[in-house]
Amino acid sequence: MINKQEIIDRFVSYVTIDSESDPNSNATPSTEKQWDMAKKLEQELREMGLEEVSIDKHAYVMATLPSNVEHKVPAIGFISHFDTSPDFTGKDIKPQITENYDGKDIVLNQEQNIILSPDYFEDLLLYKGQTLITTDGTTLLGADDKAGITEIMSAVKYLLAHPEIKHGPIKIGFTPDEEIGRGAHKFDVEKFGAEWAYTMDGSRVGELEYENFNAAGATVKVKGKIVHPGSAKGKMVNSQYIAQEFINSLPKLETPEHTDGRQGFFHLTQINGKVEETKLQYIIRDHDKEHFEARKEMMRDLAKEINKQRGEEAIEIEIKDQYFNMREKVEPVMHIVDIAEEAMKELNIKPIIKPIRGGTDGSQLSFMGLPCPNIFAGGHNFHGRYEFVAAESMVKATQVIVKIAELTAKKYK
Numbered sequence: 001m002i003n004k005q006e007i008i009d010r011f012v013s014y015v016t017i018d019s020e021s022d023p024n025s026n027a028t029p030s031t032e033k034q035w036d037m038a039k040k041l042e043q044e045l046r047e048m049g050l051e052e053v054s055i056d057k058h059a060y061v062m063a064t065l066p067s068n069v070e071h072k073v074p075a076i077g078f079i080s081h082f083d084t085s086p087d088f089t090g091k092d093i094k095p096q097i098t099e100n101y102d103g104k105d106i107v108l109n110q111e112q113n114i115i116l117s118p119d120y121f122e123d124l125l126l127y128k129g130q131t132l133i134t135t136d137g138t139t140l141l142g143a144d145d146k147a148g149i150t151e152i153m154s155a156v157k158y159l160l161a162h163p164e165i166k167h168g169p170i171k172i173g174f175t176p177d178e179e180i181g182r183g184a185h186k187f188d189v190e191k192f193g194a195e196w197a198y199t200m201d202g203s204r205v206g207e208l209e210y211e212n213f214n215a216a217g218a219t220v221k222v223k224g225k226i227v228h229p230g231s232a233k234g235k236m237v238n239s240q241y242i243a244q245e246f247i248n249s250l251p252k253l254e255t256p257e258h259t260d261g262r263q264g265f266f267h268l269t270q271i272n273g274k275v276e277e278t279k280l281q282y283i284i285r286d287h288d289k290e291h292f293e294a295r296k297e298m299m300r301d302l303a304k305e306i307n308k309q310r311g312e313e314a315i316e317i318e319i320k321d322q323y324f325n326m327r328e329k330v331e332p333v334m335h336i337v338d339i340a341e342e343a344m345k346e347l348n349i350k351p352i353i354k355p356i357r358g359g360t361d362g363s364q365l366s367f368m369g370l371p372c373p374n375i376f377a378g379g380h381n382f383h384g385r386y387e388f389v390a391a392e393s394m395v396k397a398t399q400v401i402v403k404i405a406e407l408t409a410k411k412y413k
């Protein structure tokens, strides 16, 4: 059996290390403190006796658990990120453990009256009777994605202790800077040497994902003309009004707050304006590649149309692709999803297969030649003070890793 207390202890040992990433840094890792996690993980992998343990100059940690069978089995990988989100502080995390959760409010912080309540976060009720790990209300928890790291480490340790479980080569990868969108950027896919991999970075038990958004960012620059308001008649052009027209001409119901499932959107993330110039920042998201292209086209056409009406180049638009839907890369090798699904079913876990309304490291890795679906790591309410994870979920994710390793070896016999 996989020991729950051991998993809790391991998880706590990771989350109490501050490893927040920083979008304002161009370095990799983006923060020096991420080295603390990277070095700890490297050391632990060495102590466990894994092979090819390495840490590169960008803090990517890799290792191999060699095959224990005679026949040839493709190498498979498991990947997690050790940075935590800069959206909320990850300094001095003090995990609180609630055993045998009774389904009621959990007081995270008496002094500041911070309460984690199932009235608001109904997912809590999925974990009645289980051991919940929460914050003390003043930090995030870092289950995203130190739960994933805990599970991978625990699975490796379990496989080492149970040589009767047959498996092929298992590759381990821990990355910095996922939360700032750069976790995969410097990932050496060739060195990693896996035929396919899984990121352990999903949320509730059963989640299995191989579809994500196609994503782009758009910068819309609107030019105006500043003249003294007292003598502006016929001369002043207020860029803010033109920007407003642009905003209002996009479909009003195609925004994050009005969409779900496979519906895409335009999301205005920022406005900076004065009379002379206004800058709009958008993100564009859609699972469907054609719809995605059409959205980008719509924005460009709109800019053209407004410019035409005004008889001048008032609007300049720049659109940059950010990442793509990994489905395109995973569908041709669908057995990698099937194996994960089968592993869950054998463990009596109901697979929840749904498109991600976001991106993962796995989507970038898939386009770098390493098909990489995402599996649940167990946490909820990421990137904030209400983040929590059930220890039982981490046990289950650990079992899923072990089972995938076992099933892969069987399939290729």
Ligand SMILES: [Zn+2]
Pocket: 081, 144, 145, 178, 201
């Ligand atoms: Zn994550």
